[in-house]
Amino acid sequence: MMNKRKLRYSLLGAALIVASALAGGPAAATVLGVKEIRVYGGVPTFVQIAELIATQSGTGTNVALASNGASAFATSSYSGSTPSNTIDGIYPAGYPNIWQSGTANVGEYLQVLLASPFDLSSVTIYGRGDSYQDRDLYNLFLYDATGYLLGGIAGADARTAGLIFIELVEWDLEPDLHPPHVPEPGAIGLVGAGAAVLGWVRRRRSDRKPASS
DSSP, X not given: OOOOOEEEOOOOGGGEEEEESSTTSOEEEEEEEEXXXXXXXXXXXXXXXXXXXXXXXXXXXXXXXXXXXXXXXXXXXXXXXXXXXXXXXXXXXXXXXXXXXXXXXXXXXXXXXXXXXEEEEEEEEEOOSSSOGGGOEEEEEEEOTTXXXXXXXXXXXXXXXXXXXXXXXXXXXXXXXXXXXXXXXXXXXXXXXXXHHHHHHHHHHHHHSOOOO
């Protein structure tokens, strides 16, 4: 049986609440108001995820299940795999019953939208169960309902155990930890068009200069 390996991180002060589970009992921590979860690859290759579990604080409910109103999307998908496989409650799993990015490009990610903002105590990510476990290293980012980045975790490692259990205790966003920025195809097209127009204008100005005597 796979052993769950816990990683403890510090959490942004604005997104951290510390309360006692029982009077005089041990302190518990929660990331408040999470609406969106994004998972990027932690190594430069295809991203593959069998299941993502988001545990609601206090109830222990997996709010990332499709049956609980969650939905999943991705930047691209490899043939036969779909983002919905990551929120179907079936794990461990191998290809094609997982999501795998369609390319190995930087910026590929899985997006899970929860039915409403929830306070989360942990996130668990199951990697691919049949092969290519060397790819199962992840960078995780949590957002609120406005799209504000609450925090991120780099290097969540499921390569050995097949899964990674991330307990959201004292979780701190490093100042330089942000999702990779990849320009949208439309934005790239606009930049290219702008450069072409600028070149044309410069050529026109050059053609209009009087010849030197």
